[in-house]
Amino acid sequence: MSWTALAINLVFAGPVAYWTYNDAKGRDANPILWAATALLVGLFFLGPLGPLGTGIVLIIYLLVRPKGAMRICPYCKKKALDWLAFCPHCKGALKRDCYRCFAAVDAESEFCPNCHTKLS
Numbered sequence: 001m002s003w004t005a006l007a008i009n010l011v012f013a014g015p016v017a018y019w020t021y022n023d024a025k026g027r028d029a030n031p032i033l034w035a036a037t038a039l040l041v042g043l044f045f046l047g048p049l050g051p052l053g054t055g056i057v058l059i060i061y062l063l064v065r066p067k068g069a070m071r072i073c074p075y076c077k078k079k080a081l082d083w084l085a086f087c088p089h090c091k092g093a094l095k096r097d098c099y100r101c102f103a104a105v106d107a108e109s110e111f112c113p114n115c116h117t118k119l120s
């Protein structure tokens with residue numbers, strides 16, 4: 001095994017795995033599994049196939065990951081998928097139920113977007 005080839009592949013697979021982990025974590029979608037797959041594929045195939053494999057894992061991840069806009073969690077300031085009820089990083093409540101119409105409302109918003117009741 002060539003350590004140089006391993007190092008070159010790690011330079012590519014490392015940041016991809018790191019990015020995938022953070023993105024998957026914010027979307028509550030198996031961050032460790034995706035990061036480990038990107039990293040292992042990248043390091044298993046030495047030479048140009050490694051980065052190619054990591055790239056393919058990344059593309060598959062981008063296709064199957066839970067879709068939706070990201071928002072900043074008001075508690076831990078990390079990115080979380082907009083429609084999650086709880087922050088996947090700190091478990092803080094991102095949504096609460098409107099006491100009048102029971103719509104899911106952003107935890108920090110003052111008015112229910114559905115029935116315009118003033119909350120809290």
Ligand SMILES: [Zn+2]
Pocket residue numbers: 073074075076077078087088089090091092
């Ligand atoms: Zn959080």
Ligand SMILES: [Zn+2]
Pocket residue numbers: 098099100101102103112113114115116117
């Ligand atoms: Zn409401």
